Amino acid sequence: MRKTVNQKAWFFILPVLVLVAFNAILPLMTVVNYSVQETFGNNEFFWAGLIWFEQVISSPRFHDSLIRQLIFTFSILAIEIPLGVIIALAMPRKGMWVSVCLVLMALPLLIPWNVVGAMWNIFALPDIGLMGYTLNAIGFDFNFTRQIEDAWFTLLLMDVWHWTSLVVLLAYAGLVSIPDAYYQAARIDGASSWAIFRYIQLPKMKRVLTIAVLLRFMDSFNIYTEPFVLTGGGPGNSTTLLSIDLVKIALGQFDLGPAAAMSLIYFLIILLLSWVFYTLMMRNEE
Amino acid sequence: MALELKSVAKQVDGEVHIHPTDLTLAPGSFNVLLGTTLSGKTTLMQLMAGLERPTSGQIWFDGRDVTGVSVQKRNVSMVYQQFINYPNLSVYANIASPLKLARIDKAEINRRVMEMAELMRLTPMLDRRPSELSGGQQQRTAMARALVKDADLVLLDEPLANLDFKLREELRDELPRLFADRNCIAVYATTEPMEALLFGGNTATLHEGRVTQFGPTMESYQHPRDLISAQVFSEPPMNAAKVTKQGGEFLLGDSIRWQADASTVALADGSYRLGVRPHRVTIRPDGAQPVAIRGHVRIAELSGSESTVHFDLSGNDWVSLSTGVHDFDIGAEAEFHMDVSRAMYFDDAGHLVGAAGGRSD
Structure with a gap:
């Protein structure tokens, strides 16, 4: 049978192309434009x-x-x-x-990011916050x-609270997709729960975990709203992550x-590290 | 080393999965569990393995009560319909895994794995991972893993069902050879009567959680105890119809009548269920005592050199299986011939009361 090329397809993806051009490519090119020019206002470059x-x-x-960003993300x-x-x-x-x-x-995934920041800010306040006050009351000097x-x-606690759920949901999806027969077969072999985890669950979860690591890496490397609302980068510059600095x-x-x-260097770092993660985790797939 | 089920029953949330069952599997025997999907084959195997505990009854092995003994402490292995292997281990490591867990020394493991790989024709693939193998090779790896540890009980739960036709034939031919010189009890679950006949050994027919008959395969096939066993052990299912015996004659509907033979003439007058296997209902007269019947054709299928015709016989759905290619008009009336010298007669409760010529096949 002759393979027909349907040119109509272009017509259908055109709206998406236009949209992507406006909200991604054009701003990116503007950034590239700024990065090689100097301006003193008045729209003179x-x-x-x-x-x-x-x-x-x-x-x-x-x-x-x-360095702060890398410490935070890792x-x-x-x-x-x-x-x-x-x-x-479990x-x-x-x-x-x-x-x-x-x-x-x-639940935590449904809460808007700035609300998460505000919530934890109040939660951790040493004088009125539930956590801050409690920690001080039991003898920690927490501020x-x-x-x-x-x-x-x-x-870190705020981010763990906010985003661990995402990893849980992905890992859980990987776990429930393992047929019961695998567990039975392992039990028949006499495998321990560690062996079941190591040789069945972990390999079967590998793909979703790769996605989880990539998503969490990229998101945490881009994080802005929550630390901005929580600490504003302080005290001093001690929690000024890349995006806040930017x-x-x-x-x-x-x-x-x-x-x-x-911005461009930041973008390239994320791209590079994502590629490294992906390559490392998919190395044994072939 | 016999496995005995003593009135073993299983209920889940008040629903009966297995009715009280007594079954004794002899050492070194090959046993087929034959039944449709959901007839309880898998549950029965899980009970035998110790993966599930019976709600009531006992399981004895080698003269010992093993009812409460966990599967890890029994020497059991199992092969599933899905190809179950450790995904990130090589074929070699997969086959070796049960031996490693049993803490056997390395040289011995190596010897047994190589021997098993040779037997299973997996030697060239030992370094590969399961995902790099064909379906047949993956299932052979799973079988090698099940056989390498010399289990006392090897359970095979429809192991060939997910393979394509050619690979299925190939593995089916290999199976009896693999079990020939082993002293284990093999249990093989299948939905296909043909597989039971191919493997020989013993066959248990299952229907809705009940073992309806258990015995040597040919015996079960030729002397079904009741209509249900006969229907389970027949593909396409056995044809059935209501008949009446009057004097020395059987009457089906208003006009079809035939003489009772030496083994059925003694039956009392009254109504019976007639059972005739589809290949004894043919388009041309065949066998010792063909009786002409007529019915409207519902479906006609050709498979290779065989014609399968479904037709309506006084309100019963009957199937005729004939060699040769025949053409039928759907809905038209056609003539068939059933060989009543191979027919069976069941009483109202479904028990076999008479078989023409003493047997049916």
């Missing part, structure tokens, strides 16, 4: 070459933000992925409790607006050139 990139890459401020990955898997393993597979668990798990460790503790440069100082260059 001068060619600047790569000086903004050089400036950002060699700036200690950028290095510090990047900390929450190290907590959320194993914790999510453990919770998913969840019931059948019966009425399944839906109860799923709804409970989905997240003054002490760096406390700010980080609250920040907004400070772009909107606070109105340094459009360096901010644009930083």
Whole structure:
């Protein structure tokens, strides 16, 4: 049979192309445009070459933000992925409790991000917040607006509370897709629960876990709203993550050139690290 | 080393899955559980394995009560309809896994895995992962894993059902050879009567959670105890119709009548259920005592050199199986011939009371 090429298909994807062009490609090109020019207002632009990139890459401020960002992202990955898997393993597979668990798990995901930040801000306040007050009452000197460790503790706790559910739901989906016969076969072999986890559940969850790691990596690397509302980057600059820093440069100082260059570098870092993660986790798939 | 089920029953949430069942499987025997989907084959196997505990009754193995003993502590292995292997282990490691868990030493494991791989024709694939194998090879790996540990009881739950026709034939031919020199009890569940006949051994026919008959396969086939067993052990299902015996004659409907033979003439007058296997209902007269019957054709199918014709016989759905290719008009009346010298007669309760010529096949 002759293969027919249906040109009508273009007609159907045209609206999407236009939409993507307007909301992704055009803004991105604007950023590229800013990153190689200097402006003194009045809509006058001068060619600047790569000086903004050089400036950002060699700036200690950028290095510090990047290091904080990496610490944040790898900390929450190290907590959320194993914790999510453990919770998913503990969840019931059948019966009425399944839906109860799923709804409970989905709740944090439904709350708007700025509300999460505000919630945890109030929750952690040392004088009136439930957590802050309780911690102080039982003898901890807890004040997240003054002490760096406390700010980080609250920040990580908030992210774990907000996003572990996503990992749980993905891991759970992977687990329930394993046919019962696998568990039976393993029991017949006399395999321990660790062996069942290691040789059946983990390999079967590998794909969804890869997606979970990628999603959590990209989202946490981009995180802005929640830490901005919670700590505003403080105390000092101690919780100023990359995106917060970027907004400070772009909107606070109105340094459009360096901010644009930083955005692009930021974007490339996420792309590169995502690729590394993906390659590492999919290495054994072939 | 016999496996005995002593009035074993299983209920789940008040629903009966297995009615009280007594069954004794001899050491070294090959046993087929034959029944349709949901007839209780899988449940019965899980009870035998110890994966499920019976609601009542006992399971004895080798003269010992093993009812409450967990599956890990019994020497059992199982092959499923789905191809179950450890996804990220090589074929070698998969076959070796039950031996490793049993803490057998490395050289011995290696010897047994290589021997089993040779038997299963998996030697060239030992380094591959299950996902890189064909369906047939994946199932052979699962079988190798089940056989390598020399289990006392090997359960095969429709292992060939997910394979395509050619691979199924191939593995079906290999199976009896694999079990020939083993001293284990093999239990093979299937929905196909033809497989039971191919494997020989013993056959248990299952219907709605009840073992309706158990015995040597040919015996069960030729002397079904009742209509249900006969229908389970017949593909297409056995034809049935109400007949009346008057004097030395049987009467079907108003006009079809035939003489009772030596083995059925002694039956008392009254009404009976007649059973005739589809291949004894043919388009051309065949056998020792063909009787002409007429009916409206409902469906006519050709498969290779056989014609399967469904037709209506006084309100009963009958099937005729003939060799050769025949053409039928749907809805038209056609003539068929049933060989009553191979017919069976059941009483109202469904029990076999007489078989023409002493047997039916």
